[in-house]
Amino acid sequence: MIGSAYKKFAAERGLKFSNGICYGELNGFMVTLSEGRGYKDIYISAQCGQDTCGRLMAEADVLKKKYKLNAFEVNSKFVYIAFLDGVGTLKRIAAFVDEFMPQLREYGVGGAEICPECGGTLDSGCVTKLIYGHAVKLHSGCAEEIINQMRDGEEQAAEVKSNAGMGIVGAVLFGIVGAISWAIVYALGWFVGWLGALIGFMVVKGYEKFGGNIKKSVIPVFAVIVILCVIFAQFLGDAFQLGYYIQNGEIYGTFADIPSYIKILLEEEPEYRASVIKNIIIGLIFAALGVYGLFRSLISSVSSHSKKIVDLEN
Numbered sequence: 001m002i003g004s005a006y007k008k009f010a011a012e013r014g015l016k017f018s019n020g021i022c023y024g025e026l027n028g029f030m031v032t033l034s035e036g037r038g039y040k041d042i043y044i045s046a047q048c049g050q051d052t053c054g055r056l057m058a059e060a061d062v063l064k065k066k067y068k069l070n071a072f073e074v075n076s077k078f079v080y081i082a083f084l085d086g087v088g089t090l091k092r093i094a095a096f097v098d099e100f101m102p103q104l105r106e107y108g109v110g111g112a113e114i115c116p117e118c119g120g121t122l123d124s125g126c127v128t129k130l131i132y133g134h135a136v137k138l139h140s141g142c143a144e145e146i147i148n149q150m151r152d153g154e155e156q157a158a159e160v161k162s163n164a165g166m167g168i169v170g171a172v173l174f175g176i177v178g179a180i181s182w183a184i185v186y187a188l189g190w191f192v193g194w195l196g197a198l199i200g201f202m203v204v205k206g207y208e209k210f211g212g213n214i215k216k217s218v219i220p221v222f223a224v225i226v227i228l229c230v231i232f233a234q235f236l237g238d239a240f241q242l243g244y245y246i247q248n249g250e251i252y253g254t255f256a257d258i259p260s261y262i263k264i265l266l267e268e269e270p271e272y273r274a275s276v277i278k279n280i281i282i283g284l285i286f287a288a289l290g291v292y293g294l295f296r297s298l299i300s301s302v303s304s305h306s307k308k309i310v311d312l313e314n
Contacts, residue, residue: 001020001021001034001035001036002017002020002021002022002033002034002035003035005090006022006033006035006040006090007022009033009090009093009094010022010024010033013026013097014026015031015033016312016313018130018310018312018313019130019310019312020034021033021034021130021133021134021135022034023128023130023135023312024135025112026097026101027097027101027102027104028105028111028112028113029044029045029046029101029104029109029111029112030044030045030046030111030112030128030135030136030137031043031044031045031135032045032133032134032135034133035085038070038084038085039070039071039082039083039084039085040082040083040085040089040090040093041071041080041081041082041083042080042081042093042096042097043078043079043080043134043135044078044079044080044081044101044104044109045077045078045112045116045134045135045136045137046077046078046079046104046109046110046111046114046116047076047077047109047110047114047115047116047119048074048075048076048077048078048079048108048109048110049076049108050076051108052074052107052108052109053074053075053076055107055108056074056079056107056109057072057074060072063081063096063100067081067083067092067093067095067096067100068083068084068086068089068092069081069082069083069084070082070083070084077116077117078116078134079104079109081096083096112137115137115138115139115142116136116138117136117138117139117142117143117145117146118138118139118142120139122137122138122139123139125139125140126138126139126140126314127139127140127143127311127314128311128312128313128314129143129146129309129310129311129312130309130310130311130312131146131309135312137314143309146309147309150309163210163211163212163213164212164213164218166210166211166212167206167207167208167210167211167212167213167218168207168212168221168225169210170206170207170208170209170210170211170212171203171204171206171207171210171212171221171222171225172203172206172225172229173206173210174202174203174205174206174207174209175199175202175203175206175225175226175228175229176229176232177202178195178198178199178200178201178202178203178229178233179199179229179230179232179233179236180233180236181195181198182195182196182198182199182230182233182234182236182237182283183233183234183236183237183239183240184237184240185237186233186234186237186238186240186241186279187237187240187241187244194282194286195233195283195286196226196230196282196283196284196285196286196287196288197286197287197289199226199229199230199233199283199287200222200226200286200287200288200289200291201291203222203225203226203229203287203291204222204291207221207222222291223291226284226287226288226291227284229287230280230283230284230287231280233283234276234279234280234283235262235276238262238265238276239258239259239262242258242261242262243255243258246258
């Protein structure tokens, strides 16, 4: 994404805005401008030979100090610069653009007239694509090859067998660990509803750790496991408390009587029953939040990149 001040800076230099970034030709190079928390960056799509990369990297320390750079990276297909964001950042970026960028040709960096993928000269049939959030001008055939390679990689990943059975075992085991944590905290007399988030987190992580592939179809499985683990956690906590009272002679009976005591409390003590229901409901709400946040993050990390390639205006 890019903020209004940086967007204005880009517009003054003839760059276009699209899909949360500014892009276009700047000093003869195809660039992408974006920013995030604590930085503003410039991605230069360019052809860099091995010697060129070496010469540029030799200047890295000097450039970082002079322009207060957070990062300076050189690859065969790009030069990436990130500026520490603070007072005077746009002035430093302007100085970099006006002073150093024109020198890139002297280092042997190929500009916007060169396809960064194959190194050939671009013709009228070139296209501009947004790939991984960066604007790249290249031959249409090279762009299609990149897309096909990405699709092949995604298909191969999709063909990897998901060990769903072991994943479910892991979800249950990790969920039980989360439930035990709930029960211990509850037995000590503290509020436990928020620990539902821990149970949800542990269920998803257990599934993943034991080899289960994260996909939307396993949401119902997670839901059942989480519900059972929260209920188990609540009654395990009650069992711990009753066990303590029995051990200290405050309640007559043995540990084997605990299930019967819990049954009697549920049937004959409205306050206890209401407290149990409240804890379970709050725990399930927090668990749902825990599962949703982590699950959404994992789904996002394995989402299709080839579908995210966007056509940009040349």
